[in-house]
Amino acid sequence: xxxxxxxxxxxxxxxxxxxxxxxxxxxxxxxxxxxxxxxxxxxxxxxxxxxxxxxxxxxxxxxxxxxxxxxxxxxxxxxxxxxxxxxxxxxxxxxxxxxxxxxxxxxxxxxxxxxxxxxxx
Amino acid sequence: xxxxxxxxxxxxxxxxxxxxxxxxxxxxxxxxxxxxxxxxxxxxxxxxxxxxxxxxxxxxxxxxxxxxxxxxxxxxxxxxxxxxxxxxxxxxxxxxxxxxxxxxx
Numbered sequence: 024x025x026x027x028x029x030x031x032x033x034x035x036x037x038x039x040x041x042x043x044x045x046x047x048x049x050x051x052x053x054x055x056x057x058x059x060x061x062x063x064x065x066x067x068x069x070x071x072x073x074x075x076x077x078x079x080x081x082x083x084x085x086x087x088x089x090x091x092x093x094x095x096x097x098x099x100x101x102x103x104x105x106x107x108x109x110x111x112x113x114x115x116x117x118x119x120x121x122x123x124x125x126x127x128x129x130x131x132x133x134x135x136x137x138x139x140x141x142x143x144x
Numbered sequence: 145x146x147x148x149x150x151x152x153x154x155x156x157x158x159x160x161x162x163x164x165x166x167x168x169x170x171x172x173x174x175x176x177x178x179x180x181x182x183x184x185x186x187x188x189x190x191x192x193x194x195x196x197x198x199x200x201x202x203x204x205x206x207x208x209x210x211x212x213x214x215x216x217x218x219x220x221x222x223x224x225x226x227x228x229x230x231x232x233x234x235x236x237x238x239x240x241x242x243x244x245x246x247x248x249x
Contacts, residue, residue, distance in 0.1 A: 060238065070179075070187065070230050072238035083237060086145065119186060127234035128193050130177035134186040 025049035027059070027120050027135035034141050035110050041140060045103040045120030052078050052098045058123040059103040060131060061094065063116040071116075076103055077125050110142045148231055148241035155247045162218040164244045166231030169212060174233045176214035178207055181243075182227045190229075191216065223248050 031043035045059060052059065060075035074094040075083040084092050093106040103120060117139045121131035148168045156162035166176060176194050179187035189198055194209040204219045214233075218225055226248045231241040 062238075062240075069243040070181075070232075070240045072232075072240055075238065085237065128175035130189050130192040130232060131179075131187070132189050132192070132198065134188075137186055 025122065025133045027122065027133060029118055029120050029135045029138040031118075031138055031140065033139060034143065036144050037111055037142060039110050041105075041107045041110050041114070043105045043107075043118055043120075043138065043140075045105070045135060047101050047103070047120075047122070047135075050122065052076075052096050052101070052103070054078055056125045058125055058129075059096070060121055060123050061103075061105045062119045062121060062131070063114075064119070064137075065113070065116040068116075073107075073118075074105060075123060079125075081125070112142050114140070115142045116140060146233075146235035146239050148233060148239050150229075150231060150241040150244045152242070153245045153247065155249055156218070156221045157249055158223060159220055162221045162225070162246055164216040164218075164229050164246065166214040166216070166241045167212055168214075168233065168239070171212050171214055171233060172210045174209075174235065176207070176209045176231055176233050178205075178214075178216045179230045179232065180225075180227045181230065187230065218246070221246075221248055 027047040058077040061073040076094045091108045117137040119137045121134040178191040181187040191207040195207045206217045229244045
């Protein structure tokens with residue numbers, strides 16, 4: 024059974040750095056082709072893709088946010104970490120992690136439950 | 145930058161067919177997938193590689209992708225299908241459509 028779960032602070036202040044962790048089970052990020060991505064959704068708005076990391080440490084970022092994003096993996100812990108610098112109120116959103124594969128035909132087939140992050144002073 | 149455009153809302157009567165479109169430049173040359181999201185829940189993958197259904201997804205969900213438009217079709221729409229639907233494709237990066245709220249009247 025494949026599961027993913029996001030964890031991190033629920034409240035951050037403007038200008039702070041947000042660190043989110045995706046802990047997964049049922050698959051390994053050492054398996055060729057596997058990837059884990061982050062997607063966010065502001066309240067009442069659409070999904071927005073943020074970043075992806077693959078088994079081979081290939082990292083992809085949303086062009087509009089890439090200067091603020093860092094995605095890393097810890098294969099031994101079955102975790103993927105996303106850091107977002109200089110948080111602002113517009114970054115208030117539910118953040119999801121999801122599993123994908125190394126292919127332009129690959130969807131996000133398994134999703135975590137999401138974690139709501141509020142940016143406020 | 146590449147964009148996927150969806151109608152903000154679609155309404156359908158129970159038992160009827162709902163079509164939700166997703167438009168993008170030469171989208172038919174890319175693979176499209178579709179997600180369903182109900183309030184307070186995570187998205188669920190409905191369709192991948194244009195028309196493939198993951199196991200467990202009812203047959204009333206089907207899809208196609210040609211030219212510049214991908215279409216999700218829900219046949220015999222049920223009240224439980226009321227949700228937000230998102231298309232997604234790749235253009236060197238992941239792109240999501242803006243979402244369509246399906247209302248079953």
